[in-house]
Amino acid sequence: MQRTTPLRAAVTALLLGLALGAAQTGAAKASEIPEARAGQPSASAGLLDAMRRDLGLTASQAEERLRAEKTAADIEKAAKEAVGGAYGGSWFEPATGRLVVAVTDRAEEAEVRALGADTRLVRHSAASLDRAKARLDGLDAPAGVAGWHVDPRANSLVVTVVRGEREAPSVRAFVDRARAGGPVTLAETAEAPRTHAAGTVGGDPYYTGNVRCSIGFSVYGGFVTAGHCGRAGDAVRGWDGSAMGTFRGSSFPGNDYAYVGIHSGWWTVPVVLGWGTVPDRLVRGSAEAPVGASICRSGSTTHWHCGSVLAKNETVNYSQGAVYQMTKTSVCAEGGDSGGSFISGDQAQGVTSGGWGNCSSGGQTWFQPINEILGRYGLTLHTA
Structure with a gap:
């Protein structure tokens, strides 16, 4: 199968450079993709431009933030192991460029600081807040409740309600039940969340019936995407309309993930499309x-947009039913973006599920974390 756009030509060249070591007629050279060079790549000019546009950073600020976030991710894992049951959650603080780790025991603060993180003493452990959220996950939520998640900054369970629905009897009853199980903070959202379906390279379109969605990440044998885009057994057509593969597994609601196995003539590459805004990203x-x-x-x-991670393990209450263990972001999305790639630096994060708003006026979007999907189907992420 030949891909004729410049982006697709670059992807073809990348595949050949990684797997075949040969050139293909009409394809761009692998050297045209900055990330394809040997060694750990620095942030591309395009990625820094996107972060400046969407996060209000200069190029040097964006580059420094990426370095600091990588360090924070390493420290976060070590801190969880170090403090055990006293762990109260953690978050990256852009203003300082450091990770903040909440602990319930003052005696643990010195060990966390020795790892290179700041600390905050809190009342509730992350485990106790997770248990409170799990109890809430067992309830049926009214349409006026958009979702709920544990917020480590607030050391509380945050219940998000649709603006104007806060005093509705069903919403008030749900919030009262939430408060009975643990600390609760109320938040509001402008709109109810909705999925981003409309009608194997990350971000590329594919079609199931008259529905268009987006590829998440290549795995060996196919790709992962959103579950609401198709059911097990549904046939998939590629960006060019040709037969591409079949949904091998799908879950929605409850979860929002799926695995598509691809036919011969298609291939997988560890790439997320930059759509000309940034160079295509290696995973x-x-x-x-x-x-x-x-x-x-x-x-x-809507191609390539950036933002920040707002919350993890959020339950999102779509009209079709609740979806659990989602990650909330400030990144915008629109219909057809469903299933597409969320990536931080060169690390895969998850597949687009849904949200509210759009990329003209802004909004929020949730994704299903990639590692959960890989574990559920026993898949291996295709990486560079």
Whole structure:
């Protein structure tokens, strides 16, 4: 199968450079993709431009933030192991460029600081807040409740309600039940969340029936995407309309993830499309970015946009039913972006599920974390 656009030519060249070591007629050279060079790449000019546009940073600030976020992700893992049951959650603080780790025991603060993080003493452990959220996950939520998640900064369970629905009897009853299980903070959202379906390279479009969605990440044998885009057994057509593969597994609601196995004639590459805004991004792993870290999304409708991680393990209450363990971001998205790639630096984060707003006026978007999907289907992420 030949891909004729410049972006697709670059992807073809990247595949050949990584897997075949040969040139293909009409394709761009692998050297035209900065990330394809040997060694750990620095941030591309295009990525820095996108972060400046969407996060209000200068190029040097964006580059420094990416370095600091990588350090924070490493410290976060070590801190969780070091403090055990006293762990109260953590987040990246852009103003200082450091990770903040909440602890319930003052005696643990020195050990966390020795790892290179700042600390905050809190009342509730992350485990106790997670248990409170799990109890809430067992309830049926009214349409006026958009979702709920544990917020480590507030050391509380945050219940988000649709603006104007806060005093509705069903919403008040749900919030009262939430408060009975633990500390609760109320937040508001302008709109109810909705999925981003409309009608194997990350961000590329594919079609199921008359629905267009976006590829998340290549795995060996296919790709992962959003579950609401198709059911197991559904046929998939590629960007050019040709037969591409079949949904091998799909879950929605409850989860929002799926695995598509691809036919011969298609291939997988460890790439997320930059759509000309940034060079196509190589995927080198799936280390989870902390709350507060920068993150970018690629999708077939609105292409490349960036923002920050706002919350993790949020339950999102779509009209079709609740979806659990989602990550909330400040990145915008629109119809057709569903299933597309969320990536932080060169680390895969998850597949686009839904949100509210758009890329003209702004909004928020949720994704299903990639590592959960890989574990569910026993898949291996295709990395560079």
